[in-house]
Amino acid sequence: xxxxxxxxxxxxxxxxxxxxxxxxxxxxxxxxxxxxxxxxxxxxxxxxxxxxxxxxxxxxxxxxxxxxxxxxxxxxxxxxxxxxxxxxxxxxxxxxxxxxxxxxxxxxxxxxxxxxxxxxxxxxxxxxxxxxxxxxxxxxxxxxxxxxxxxxxxxxxxxxxxxxxxxxxxxxxxxxxxxxxxxxxxxxxxxxxxxxxxxxxxxxxxxxxxxxxxxxxxxxxxxxxxxxxxxxxxxxxxxxxxxxxxxxxxxxxxxx
Numbered sequence: 001x002x003x004x005x006x007x008x009x010x011x012x013x014x015x016x017x018x019x020x021x022x023x024x025x026x027x028x029x030x031x032x033x034x035x036x037x038x039x040x041x042x043x044x045x046x047x048x049x050x051x052x053x054x055x056x057x058x059x060x061x062x063x064x065x066x067x068x069x070x071x072x073x074x075x076x077x078x079x080x081x082x083x084x085x086x087x088x089x090x091x092x093x094x095x096x097x098x099x100x101x102x103x104x105x106x107x108x109x110x111x112x113x114x115x116x117x118x119x120x121x122x123x124x125x126x127x128x129x130x131x132x133x134x135x136x137x138x139x140x141x142x143x144x145x146x147x148x149x150x151x152x153x154x155x156x157x158x159x160x161x162x163x164x165x166x167x168x169x170x171x172x173x174x175x176x177x178x179x180x181x182x183x184x185x186x187x188x189x190x191x192x193x194x195x196x197x198x199x200x201x202x203x204x205x206x207x208x209x210x211x212x213x214x215x216x217x218x219x220x221x222x223x224x225x226x227x228x229x230x231x232x233x234x235x236x237x238x239x240x241x242x243x244x245x246x247x248x249x250x251x252x253x254x255x256x
Contacts (some may be wrong), residue, residue, distance in 0.1 A: 001024055001025055001026045001028070001059070001060060001157065001158060001190045001256075002022075002023070002024040002045055002047070002057070002058070002059055002060075002158060002190065002192075003022070003024075003056075003057070003058045003061075003202040004020055004021055004022045004023075004047070004055065004056070004057050004058075005021050005055055005056040005057075005058075006019055006020070006021055006054075006055040006077050007019070007020040007021070007046060007053055007054070007055040007057065008020075008053060008054040008055055008058070009039075009042055009043075009045075009046040009051055009052070009053035009054070009055075010042065010051075010172070011042075011051075015214065016039040016042045016214050017039045017042055017043060017046070017053075017211075017214045017215075018214045018215055018220060019215060020043065020055075020215070020216060021216075022209065022216070024158075024190055024192060025190070026188045026189065026190055027185070027189070028184070028189040028190050028191075028206060028207060029074060029180075029181060029184050029190075029191045029193070029204055029205050029206055029207075030190070030191065030192045030193070030206075030207050030208070030209065031193055031194075031195050031201040031204070031205035031207070031208040031209070031222065032044075032192060032193065032194045032195075032208075032209055032211065033194070033195055033196075033198060033201055033208060033210050033211070033226075034039060034170045034210050034211035034212055034217070034234065035207070035212065035234065035235065036216075038211045038213065038214065039211050039214045040162075040194040040211055041162050041194060043211070044078060044160045044161075044162050044192065044194065045077075045078075047064075047076065047158075047160060047192070048062060048076055048078045048160055049067075049072060050068075050078070059075050059076070059157070059158070060075075063068065069179070070100075070101055073100075073101035073154065073156070074101050074102065074154075074156065074157075075097075075153070075156055075157045075158060076156055076157070076158045076159075076160065077151045077154045077156040077158070077159050077160070077192065078159075078160045078162065079147060079148060079151045079159060079160070079161050079162070079164050080161075080162040080163070085157075088134040088135060088137075089134065089135060090131065090132050090133060090134055090135070091122075091127055091130045091131050091132070091133055091135060091138075091146050091149075092122070092132065094120050094135050094146050094147075094149075095121060095127075095146065095149045095150045095153050096110060096114070096118055096153070097150055098118075098149075098151060098152070098153030098154040099114040099117060099118065099153055099154070100152040101154055102114065102117075102154070102155065117153050117155060118153055121149040121152045121153050122149060122203075124152075124179070125145050125148065125149050125152075125179060126145075127142075127145060127146060128165060129147055130142065130146075140168060141168050141169065141171070141172030141176075142162060144165075144168060144176060145172070145175070145176060145179075148164075148176055148179065148180070149195065150184065155187070157189055157190065158189065158190045158191075158192065158229070159180065159183075159189070159190070159191050159240040160191075160192050160193075160219075161180075161191060161192070161193035161194065162193075162194050163195070163196060164176065164193070165177065165179055165197070165200065167198070173200065177200065177203075177204050177233075180204075181204055190243075193205070198226050198231075201226060202222050202223065202226050205222045206221065206222060207219065207220065207221060207222065208220065208221075208222045208226060209224040209225075210225060210230065210231075212232055212234055217230075217234060218230050218234075
């Protein structure tokens with residue numbers, strides 16, 4: 001699904017990431033973890049081509065540099081934290097924005113396929129009763145679900161998540177991630193998510209990469225990487241403190 005070869009990326013003349021090589025399969029929920037400032041968000045922005053980079057990024061065997069922005073949006077969507085600044089569109093209109101990448105021309109009207117995709121995600125995420133409500137009247141959890149619906153309406157092959165649950169209560173965290181896990185299983189798509197909460201990473205990811213000082217320090221099955229001396233060396237603390245209530249280490253996503 002996605003392959004990175006010797007990726008180097010940063011801001012200005014300084015590289016934050018150095019020599020990143022990685023392959024991500026269809027149907028995989030991959031967690032990216034590591035200390036603050038190690039390059040996790042930079043990695044997602046490079047994959048989404050929001051930052052210049054050196055090296056190669058291939059999507060389904062094709063160099064991503066050859067994709068137009070609209071074509072790239074049919075393959076990759078980036079879902080970040082809820083921004084405090086947004087226009088008070090209705091829930092329906094916000095979700096409909098995800099269909100722009102699928103339209104013929106940027107200003108074309110919605111067709112039957114667009115309408116069906118929008119209705120499907122509204123129903124799946126339980127947002128249909130809120131369809132006419134302005135999004136500035138929603139709770140934080142509802143708003144993030146609307147943005148997830150917009151992302152799913154885009155029908156990308158890969159979703160990139162940059163700490164999407166950081167301001168949500170545990171109910172809305174699990175609701176959002178459960179929907180994504182179901183989407184990965186049902187559609188054989190791919191999720192790459194930055195998590196600071198390693199208990200969530202352990203619950204939802206079937207593979208984890210740990211980044212330290214701009215390079216991949218460790219990678220492998222979540223239950224193996226998120227334990228023992230690896231984390232103690234990376235974070236400088238006892239893993240019992242990182243996992244005060246350790247979730248059963250069986251991911252909700254299983255590799256085919």
